[in-house]
Amino acid sequence: MTPMHCPNCNTEVKGIQQFCINCGTNLFPSKQTTTSKSSDTFIMIFLGYLLFNEIISFAIRKFVPNWYEAPAQYGFILLSIIGGATIFLLAAAIKDKQKKTFAFVIAGVHMLYILYMNIDWLMTGF
Ligand SMILES: [Zn+2]
Helix, strand or coil: CCCEECCCCCCEECCCCCECCCCCCECCHHHHHHHHHHHHHHHHHHHHHHHHHHHHHHHHHHHCCCCCCCCHHHHHHHHHHHHHHHHHHHHHHCCCHHHHHHHHHHHHHHHHHHHHHHHHHHHHHC
């Protein structure tokens, strides 16, 4: 494998580094931009969901009489499940492979917890 050189000052680049040690040129500008852009999108979706969840929960509690009974409770269960799913989006936004795997495990456990918490409610609803 031929050693990589800085496109600006021609200094040899050892190992994986983002910036040239001699002149500070960004060695992987395009790659860096695309990754952070996709992460931003995931985070925006997550923030958008949090707001959406709050508005819907508020609307159900405010305008649906006996909101804790069926069928409004199914709306809450659905919101919780979608909320659990958005955590997978955040996990997907992590660049580091090991951390990403760990984040997916956390998201998975959280999803199981949501399903477990709602299963009694689902059973008694019928
Ligand atoms: Zn350089």
